[in-house]
Amino acid sequence: MDYFGQTWTDEDQASSIGGPIERVVNHMATRTGADTGHLARILVTEIEHKVSTTRAHWMPGARELLIAANQAGIPVAVVSNSWRVLLDLLMHNIDVPVDLTVSSTEVERPKPDPQPFLYACEQLRVNPLNCVVIEDSPTGAAAGIAAGCAVVGVGPALRDVVGERYRHVESLAEVDLASLSG
Secondary structure, three states: OHHHOOOOOHHHHHHHOOOOHHHHHHHHHHHHOOOHHHHHHHHHHHHHHHHHHOOOOOOOOHHHHHHHHHHOOOOOEEEOOOOHHHHHHHHHOOOOOOOEEEOHHHOOOOOOOOHHHHHHHHHHOOOHHHOEEEEOOHHHHHHHHHHOOEEEEEOHHHOOOOOOOEEEEOOHHHOOHHHHOO
């Protein structure tokens, strides 16, 4: 937004979190009046540069939870509305392995459609009913709920989400494997 002479607001963040990128580009184009193609090229280039040159920022408790899952032999997937190149750049910057990554490139319909989570379950050979999705966006929480997974929504953007197997926490520091097993 700085590039186009605008300020990124809390409302912009709330409407864009969780993507997909097409929705974010359309939102930014509406706010700036910029051509969507030009805006998309600038956005993708800037995001990829930032992710490739900046250490990954862990949510409090996320790294510890991932390590515990690895030690317990629980398969873990990172399911993202990001494109493959961006997801690979991000995964290169973390020091804890995951079993599978799924980007919006691998599915026909990104989140909030359940397809990305169902694809991950299929690849890991696990039943969605036995999976827990941890999400930081309403888009992702809706996809996890629609896939039939239990969903833990993290942070203020997810306080108002509802679902049969949904739980909200302010921080992943409140979560451990035992609290996810129910």
